[in-house]
Amino acid sequence: MKELTDFLLQFGNLNTQQIDLIGSKTEELLLKKEAYFSEAGKIPNQVGFILEGILRVCYYDNKGEEVTKYFGDENHLIVDWHHFEAKIPASEYVQAVTECKLLVFSRKDWEELSNTIIGWDTIVNKIIQKALIEKLDRRSPLVSEDATTRYLTFLEKFPSIANRVPLSYIASYLGVTQQSLSRIRKNIR
Template sequence: MKELIAYILQFGNINQQQIDLITSKVSPMELRKDAYFSEAGKIPRQVGFVVEGVIRGCYYNNKGEEITRHFITENNLVCDYVNFEANTTSTEYIQACTDCRLVVFSSQSWEELSQTIVGWDNIKNKMVQICMYQKSRKNPVISQDATTRYLEFIENYPLLINRIPLAYIASYLGVTQQSLSRIRKNIR
């Protein structure tokens, strides 16, 4: 819980009474590797904070291929926020890449904080901006060669290389697993 409060305090000041209220509004959640936090075709109903583990956002293209759009690591919010706020059906999946521990706000709890804590909307908006930025980061530029894309991935996500399946990295980079294996071998 201290990780969540430290994260929130980056975006504004809250007192101990408000901290107590926030902590009373979250529930712990464990996601096993490959389990979904939210799914395409369903309305997202919660906002999570990743305490431990790695989560990815993915979708299926018109050929039925799975495409990884982004990764969410510890100490970050996770939510399909546009659809959460609009109460509309999601078009992507949010899936655990590893076993994960989260704390989760229900939509009702998230809304109650706005109604109860003065200044919460300002803090919430800043947190949501970061969440949206992470989600909107585009996959590597496909016009770059695959080796360059992989090297940029290593630079942007240095701690993920040995934590998540290569299939997810390959999907993110827009290459096959075999191509990724060759690239990795040539770099060593």
């Protein structure tokens, strides 16, 4: 719970009672490797905070190929926010890449925090803004750089993820084939 508290306090002030209330609304969830936190076609009904492990957001393109959109690791919230907020079926999957331990809020409890804690929505909005900026920072170079530069940038920005996820997911994230990524890795050693 300390990790979640420290994370939330980066975005606003909470008193002891509010922190205790937040803690009472979480439930620990263990996800096995490759299990889904949320699935395409279903309405996301929970918000998770990653204590241990890595999850990825992925989808299938029009050719039926799996595409990794981004990764989430320790001390980050994980939720398909757009679909969670709109209460509509998701178009993406949130899948455990490794064994994961999360603190999870149900939709009901998340909404109760919003209705009970003054400033909760402001904190959540700041978290969302930060996540959107990070997402743009992650994706923008992928469009304009060559594959080797994209991989080196990935290693620089995500050193804690690079050695913990399968190469196929990194290749998908970078928009290259696994064979190309293997060649790139061999050439930069």
